[in-house]
Amino acid sequence: MITQNIHLHSRPEGLPSAENFKLVEVTLPELKEGEVLVENLWMSVDPYMRGRMIDRKSYIAPFQIGDVLEGGAIGKVIESKNDNLAVGTLVTHMMGWRKHFVSSAEPLTALPQTPYDPSYFLGVMGMPGMTAWTGLNRIANLKAGETLFVSAASGAVGSVACQLGKLMGAKVVGSVGSDEKADALRALGVDEVINYKTTDDLNAALAQAAPEGIDVYFENVGGEHLEAALNNMKDYGRIAVCGMIAQYNDTKPTPGPANLAQIIIKKLNIEGFIVFDHWEHYGEFTQQMGQWLAEGKIKVEQTVFEGLENAPDAFIGLFEGKNKGKMLVKL
Amino acid sequence: MITQNIHLHSRPEGLPSAENFKLVEVTLPELKEGEVLVENLWMSVDPYMRGRMIDRKSYIAPFQIGDVLEGGAIGKVIESKNDNLAVGTLVTHMMGWRKHFVSSAEPLTALPQTPYDPSYFLGVMGMPGMTAWTGLNRIANLKAGETLFVSAASGAVGSVACQLGKLMGAKVVGSVGSDEKADALRALGVDEVINYKTTDDLNAALAQAAPEGIDVYFENVGGEHLEAALNNMKDYGRIAVCGMIAQYNDTKPTPGPANLAQIIIKKLNIEGFIVFDHWEHYGEFTQQMGQWLAEGKIKVEQTVFEGLENAPDAFIGLFEGKNKGKMLVKL
Numbered sequence: 001m002i003t004q005n006i007h008l009h010s011r012p013e014g015l016p017s018a019e020n021f022k023l024v025e026v027t028l029p030e031l032k033e034g035e036v037l038v039e040n041l042w043m044s045v046d047p048y049m050r051g052r053m054i055d056r057k058s059y060i061a062p063f064q065i066g067d068v069l070e071g072g073a074i075g076k077v078i079e080s081k082n083d084n085l086a087v088g089t090l091v092t093h094m095m096g097w098r099k100h101f102v103s104s105a106e107p108l109t110a111l112p113q114t115p116y117d118p119s120y121f122l123g124v125m126g127m128p129g130m131t132a133w134t135g136l137n138r139i140a141n142l143k144a145g146e147t148l149f150v151s152a153a154s155g156a157v158g159s160v161a162c163q164l165g166k167l168m169g170a171k172v173v174g175s176v177g178s179d180e181k182a183d184a185l186r187a188l189g190v191d192e193v194i195n196y197k198t199t200d201d202l203n204a205a206l207a208q209a210a211p212e213g214i215d216v217y218f219e220n221v222g223g224e225h226l227e228a229a230l231n232n233m234k235d236y237g238r239i240a241v242c243g244m245i246a247q248y249n250d251t252k253p254t255p256g257p258a259n260l261a262q263i264i265i266k267k268l269n270i271e272g273f274i275v276f277d278h279w280e281h282y283g284e285f286t287q288q289m290g291q292w293l294a295e296g297k298i299k300v301e302q303t304v305f306e307g308l309e310n311a312p313d314a315f316i317g318l319f320e321g322k323n324k325g326k327m328l329v330k331l
Numbered sequence: 332m333i334t335q336n337i338h339l340h341s342r343p344e345g346l347p348s349a350e351n352f353k354l355v356e357v358t359l360p361e362l363k364e365g366e367v368l369v370e371n372l373w374m375s376v377d378p379y380m381r382g383r384m385i386d387r388k389s390y391i392a393p394f395q396i397g398d399v400l401e402g403g404a405i406g407k408v409i410e411s412k413n414d415n416l417a418v419g420t421l422v423t424h425m426m427g428w429r430k431h432f433v434s435s436a437e438p439l440t441a442l443p444q445t446p447y448d449p450s451y452f453l454g455v456m457g458m459p460g461m462t463a464w465t466g467l468n469r470i471a472n473l474k475a476g477e478t479l480f481v482s483a484a485s486g487a488v489g490s491v492a493c494q495l496g497k498l499m500g501a502k503v504v505g506s507v508g509s510d511e512k513a514d515a516l517r518a519l520g521v522d523e524v525i526n527y528k529t530t531d532d533l534n535a536a537l538a539q540a541a542p543e544g545i546d547v548y549f550e551n552v553g554g555e556h557l558e559a560a561l562n563n564m565k566d567y568g569r570i571a572v573c574g575m576i577a578q579y580n581d582t583k584p585t586p587g588p589a590n591l592a593q594i595i596i597k598k599l600n601i602e603g604f605i606v607f608d609h610w611e612h613y614g615e616f617t618q619q620m621g622q623w624l625a626e627g628k629i630k631v632e633q634t635v636f637e638g639l640e641n642a643p644d645a646f647i648g649l650f651e652g653k654n655k656g657k658m659l660v661k662l
Binding site: 051058059222226235241242243244247253254255256257258259260261262263264265266267268269270271272273274277 | 390566586599600602
């Protein structure tokens with residue numbers, strides 16, 4: 001059969017643009033014994049994919065020019081030569097950026113029966129939700145009564161981190177890039193919201209939002225956000241470093257904060273983490289998250305682009321702040 | 332009696348200079364019951380004192396203009412109205428920067444009987460030695476077979492950290508600011524030494540010295556040293572942040588490293604610490620260190636200035652790299 005993929009056409013310099021991507025028609029092979037044909041229903045675009053577009057050593061291999069891109073996706077088995085994966089089975093996997101593909105069973109995980117839309121497994125019940133949970137529980141060890149600051153607070157990870165923070169009994173301060181997002185975040189119960197784009201002095205805004213100081217900073221942004229957080233951390237504060245989206249499109253190195261001596265003065269602990277290192281706890285996470293969802297304690301926000309051909313725009317939109325909650329492409 | 336103190340005369344801007352200090356004659360009061368008169372024998376100058384000369388909130392209160400400075404010192408009781416502190420007792424305390432002083436017993440700790448010069452209790456057996464030990468054992472958890480990088484490696488803390496690293500079974504890489512210091516460090520058994528002042532590319536020099544990557548960075552310097560270390564850390568590396576001497580005399584904020592995203596890529600842990608938080612382990616430390624000294628496994632290096640009037644020059648010399656090992660003033 002003939003289907004469509006999106007390939008990396010050229011490496012972006014700075015903010016990615018449409019020319020870096022190419023929609024390609026490909027012919028799929030016949031199924032061999034044990035294989036299945038999957039039709040993708042949803043695919044995820046995530047900020048970390050920008051890092052894979054750079055040709056460098058990292059925790060995950062870079063994308064190669066001319067190759068199909070990869071990323072989290074949800075698909076349905078529409079043809080099967082594997083007894084364990086019947087036609088109709090919903091599967092989660094890393095073969096996003098394509099409409100259909102042929103696969104052995106090994107890279108596919110059948111979705112559990114849940115009352116939620118399968119797309120949740122790309123967001124709140126998937127990698128971004130697990131990232132928020134891991135950062136707060138396993139890296140920063142957030143405790144009830146503490147003050148949590150989350151940057152990119154209306155993003156896929158940030159919006160879950162904010163809500164988990166509230167459920168864990170913390171005061172939560174979030175920063176976002178528009179008044180609309182700020183309103184949405186307040187509606188989720190976040191205590192203090194800063195629109196960093198309309199704030200002259202992020203440092204002062206944070207001091208006003210958290211005069212008691214910050215115990216835990218969930219870092220998604222870097223740059224000025226990190227600098228302001230360092231100035232406002234309490235002694236023995238913890239920073240879980242999940243991302244630094246402000247720098248992902250830098251074409252030349254941007255200097256870091258000038259106030260790193262705060263690490264000594266305040267005896268801070270800063271830890272970078274990758275959610276895949278903690279995947280053995282995914283079952284524990286889905287159990288907790290599933291219960292909170294069932295109880296209506298976590299609200300799910302998604303921004304959806306339709307059609308594979310619009311996946312590049314969805315991806316580029318991540319860096320333009322176009323998403324509230326999880327950015328998804330419906331195929 | 333009349334004696335001499337050194338007062339903070341003005342707050343330094345940038346590198347401290349002689350005018351920031353003032354030698355003052357003071358008249359000491361008669362001893363009250365329970366008090367002793369102490370004659371100082373040795374006083375310590377340490378980089379952290381520069382921070383106390385800035386009027387800001389930190390882990391220790393700032394020095395006040397017109398007040399006598401403070402710092403670690405060793406003295407001898409020469410007059411006593413306290414039965415527990417006989418004349419002749421050697422004491423360690425924080426009343427440096429003065430020739431004599433009157434004190435109650437409370438701020439004084441009698442030195443244990445040791446075969447070493449009392450000055451060791453301001454260096455290898457005192458705060459700097461304990462800082463090195465704490466950073467490696469309690470913060471970075473250095474293990475045998477790992478690679479340790481120490482900046483300011485010939486300083487009071489660094490020279491002990493290097494030797495402890497070797498005793499703990501690590502490969503040790505040190506950076507220093509002169510060829511003479513480099514030779515001295517090699518003589519202590521340090522595996523690889525970088526003279527950062529004669530190196531064009533610290534990053535490349537570190538990659539050459541530790542091609543296997545760095546497990547633990549003992550951070551004393553900040554700036555370019557931190558940037559080079561981040562680039563050369565292994566996955567899951569640990570950075571114990573003890574000091575950032577490169578920035579202590581900055582008159583305006585100096586931007587931090589541009590490569591902080593390495594914290595995520597390599598899943599690093601960075602922790603600032605203050606030795607006083609770990610002082611309950613001082614007994615454990617002195618027992619270990621005393622044994623290593625007795626066995627000749629730790630070599631002690633000191634740079635000594637003579638006379639209270641030269642204490643400001645000794646202090647300023649810390650930032651000019653004038654010391655090998657512990658910088659001391661003999662009174």
